[in-house]
Amino acid sequence: MTEARVIGQHAGTVLVGQLAVMAFGVTDTIVAGRYSQQALAALSVGSAVYISVFVGLMGMLQALLPTWAELHGRAMFAPAGGGTQRHADVGRSVRQALYLGAFGMLAGGLALLFPGPVLRWTEVPPTLQTEVGRYLCVLALALPPALLFRMYGTLNQSLGKPLLVTWLQALSLLVKVPLTIWFAFGGLGLPAQGTVGCAWATVAVNYLFLGCALWLVRTQPLYRPYAIWQPIERPDWHAIGQFARLGVPGGLAVMVEVTSFTLMALFIARQGTLASAAHQIAANLAAVLYMVPLSIAIATSSRVSYWLGSGDAKRARLAIRSGFKLGFALALTMAGGVALARSGIAAIYSRSPEVVALAAGLLAWLAVYHVGDAAQVLCVFVLRCYRVAVAPLVAYCILLWGIGLTGGYMLAYENVGPWRAQHSPAAFWAAAAVALALLSLILPVILWRAVRSHRRPVPG
Numbered sequence: 001m002t003e004a005r006v007i008g009q010h011a012g013t014v015l016v017g018q019l020a021v022m023a024f025g026v027t028d029t030i031v032a033g034r035y036s037q038q039a040l041a042a043l044s045v046g047s048a049v050y051i052s053v054f055v056g057l058m059g060m061l062q063a064l065l066p067t068w069a070e071l072h073g074r075a076m077f078a079p080a081g082g083g084t085q086r087h088a089d090v091g092r093s094v095r096q097a098l099y100l101g102a103f104g105m106l107a108g109g110l111a112l113l114f115p116g117p118v119l120r121w122t123e124v125p126p127t128l129q130t131e132v133g134r135y136l137c138v139l140a141l142a143l144p145p146a147l148l149f150r151m152y153g154t155l156n157q158s159l160g161k162p163l164l165v166t167w168l169q170a171l172s173l174l175v176k177v178p179l180t181i182w183f184a185f186g187g188l189g190l191p192a193q194g195t196v197g198c199a200w201a202t203v204a205v206n207y208l209f210l211g212c213a214l215w216l217v218r219t220q221p222l223y224r225p226y227a228i229w230q231p232i233e234r235p236d237w238h239a240i241g242q243f244a245r246l247g248v249p250g251g252l253a254v255m256v257e258v259t260s261f262t263l264m265a266l267f268i269a270r271q272g273t274l275a276s277a278a279h280q281i282a283a284n285l286a287a288v289l290y291m292v293p294l295s296i297a298i299a300t301s302s303r304v305s306y307w308l309g310s311g312d313a314k315r316a317r318l319a320i321r322s323g324f325k326l327g328f329a330l331a332l333t334m335a336g337g338v339a340l341a342r343s344g345i346a347a348i349y350s351r352s353p354e355v356v357a358l359a360a361g362l363l364a365w366l367a368v369y370h371v372g373d374a375a376q377v378l379c380v381f382v383l384r385c386y387r388v389a390v391a392p393l394v395a396y397c398i399l400l401w402g403i404g405l406t407g408g409y410m411l412a413y414e415n416v417g418p419w420r421a422q423h424s425p426a427a428f429w430a431a432a433a434v435a436l437a438l439l440s441l442i443l444p445v446i447l448w449r450a451v452r453s454h455r456r457p458v459p460g
Helices: 003-035 037-062 064-076 083-113 116-121 126-158 163-185 195-219 221-226 237-271 273-310 313-340 342-349 353-385 390-413 426-453
Strands: none
Touching: 003 037, 003 126, 003 163, 003 195, 003 273, 003 313, 003 342, 037 064, 037 083, 037 116, 037 126, 037 195, 037 237, 037 273, 064 083, 064 126, 064 237, 064 273, 064 353, 083 126, 083 221, 083 237, 116 126, 126 163, 126 195, 126 273, 163 195, 237 273, 237 353, 237 390, 237 426, 273 313, 273 342, 273 353, 313 342, 313 353, 313 426, 342 353, 353 390, 353 426, 390 426
């Protein structure tokens, strides 16, 4: 089977699961939009805060993928008699990673329980702050199972076996959709809870995810060679330090990327519920589209690390080329589709003509935004395979925060040279698209240098 076909099949399986999870957000957005414009605005702000926290921590744990994939590659190509020990190394690494995950749960939970300073700093209207605070308090309960399930998904992706995760994510929609509608609109003795009802449905589904994942790790033959289900060892600070050296910069880079995106929602909130509702539509679709290059990036990085672990740098480079060709082809196709069908897409989300008209304009910028987004996520995931995490973090801070978020704020609320303050969410989307375009030019150069300078590690 060709490398492109392997990556395509792996990415396709991951994508189905990722889209199922993104359907959670789509469901919440549609249900909140049908409930009221106020509920949709609160969801826009609350989900921006939650995603900033969750995705930053998820990025830290996702950085474990190349480590586990490389260990898996070494085990598969180990000399006779050495494979069992190498497989057990994967299990020990997974258990040690739980300590890193526990730290993430504690830090993330505190951020969700006390969002007041962020909401006040971004000047979210007081009328929204109370509802957003209630929404985030409920989601604090959903964070631990969400992060643990992400670790389970990362393990499966590193082993090249994402199908079990995909099945769980797809089947969970059968629970999430009716629960969201029921909790939001009420019925059968349950009062209508609006935005907070969407959060309670997420809590229920995340614990269902975690229970199924634990049962599979305990019972499925797939995991038996890795001896994962063993008593957890005392902290190995050397191993945890190695995780942190890759995971913390990686998580911070993702946090910068996501906050440059989600803080837009908080700054846009001061423009009123119409602007927030329109932005939420564009943001939700951007997140859905992002799942395609993200899935390809996950599959590509898994194959690259696998071949690096086996000592075959040439096959690793072939995997990079195959993944990038597939990623760019799909990114250009989807960007063109959004540009052509933007009005019809916006109408799916809202019945308000004003919201649809404003959102359609934002979706035009989204088409440009997506191409740069696809390029950067492919580069960043592959860079982790070569243990490069700090350089992307610096590039993200300068471009996404400096040009994207700050530039968007200035265009929206300040007079910049000949341009008057626009007081429109389009200012943020335009600046973000420019920042991602620049990032998509810089990161490939960093990746090229990393691949060129790579040396085969000494087996250990």
